[in-house]
Amino acid sequence: xxxxxxLSKTFTLHNQGGAVIxxxxxxALRVAPGECVAxxxxxxxxKSTLMRMIYGNYRAAAGRxxxxxLDVARASPREILALxxxxxxxxxxxLRVVPRVPTVDVVAEPCRAVGLDAEAARERARALLARLNIxxxxxxxSPTTFSGGEQQRVNIARGFAHEYPALLLDEPxxxxxxxxxxxxxxxxxxxxxxxxxxxxxxxxxxxxxxVCDREIDVSAFSPGAAA
Numbered sequence: 324x325x326x327x328x329x330l331s332k333t334f335t336l337h338n339q340g341g342a343v344i345x346x347x348x349x350x351a352l353r354v355a356p357g358e359c360v361a362x363x364x365x366x367x368x369x370k371s372t373l374m375r376m377i378y379g380n381y382r383a384a385a386g387r388x389x390x391x392x393l394d395v396a397r398a399s400p401r402e403i404l405a406l407x408x409x410x411x412x413x414x415x416x417x418l419r420v421v422p423r424v425p426t427v428d429v430v431a432e433p434c435r436a437v438g439l440d441a442e443a444a445r446e447r448a449r450a451l452l453a454r455l456n457i458x459x460x461x462x463x464x465s466p467t468t469f470s471g472g473e474q475q476r477v478n479i480a481r482g483f484a485h486e487y488p489a490l491l492l493d494e495p496x497x498x499x500x501x502x503x504x505x506x507x508x509x510x511x512x513x514x515x516x517x518x519x520x521x522x523x524x525x526x527x528x529x530x531x532x533x534v535c536d537r538e539i540d541v542s543a544f545s546p547g548a549a550a
Contacts, residue, residue: 325377325520326390328387329385330350330376332345332372345546348544355520357515357516358536360535360539362538362541364540364541364542374493379398390406411489411491412482412490414482416497422465425463426463426469432481433484433485455479457477461473472498479507489519490514490522492521492525495523
């Protein structure tokens with residue numbers, strides 16, 4: 324489902340005379356349907372950079388990122404948006420939504436985007452919000468007013484609302500209490516069971532052991548390691 328070969332990334336520092344910094348070279352990764360792969364490595368190793376390239380937020384300098392037959396490294400913005408709508412989900416650590424939109428509609432939006440009718444999408448959203456212990460009295464409010472932990476759970480609900488064939492997870496259990504952490508890990512297990520290919524960053528070692536099938540140390544793709 325996710326295949327990466329020969330992936331490299333550079334950043335150009337325009338405010339420093341156009342200096343080019345190579346941060347990743349020769350990255351390779353394959354994630355099968357129903358498999359969860361954890362990206363590991365010290366801070367600065369390139370875990371988030373790799374995730375952003377897979378999602379299409381960063382353009383690769385070289386190499387291939389194939390997801391469900393589309394090479395994200397060479398795809399047009401329109402193709403990437405279509406991939407995100409139906410195939411590639413992303414749960415970040417931060418909730419970014421339009422202000423004043425009710426929480427239930429924020430979570431329902433990915434289902435609406437793939438054609439589910441409004442009430443069915445909201446029903447799916449309500450079930451996830453309840454499962455993640457977001458009080459019902461908050462569902463009609465904008466999540467921009469919520470606490471950090473509540474916003475994180477809304478983000479998780481939104482990321483799991485549509486059954487994406489591929490999922491990127493950036494610290495999905497960070498700062499959660501034991502009960503909500505267990506819910507998130509169960510959602511990941513269920514996504515794997517239905518055949519989703521999952522790539523995640525998990526600083527929570529116990530979570531990695533529970534849901535991840537393999538670990539990839541991104542430090543191996545640093546220019547020094549590849550030399």
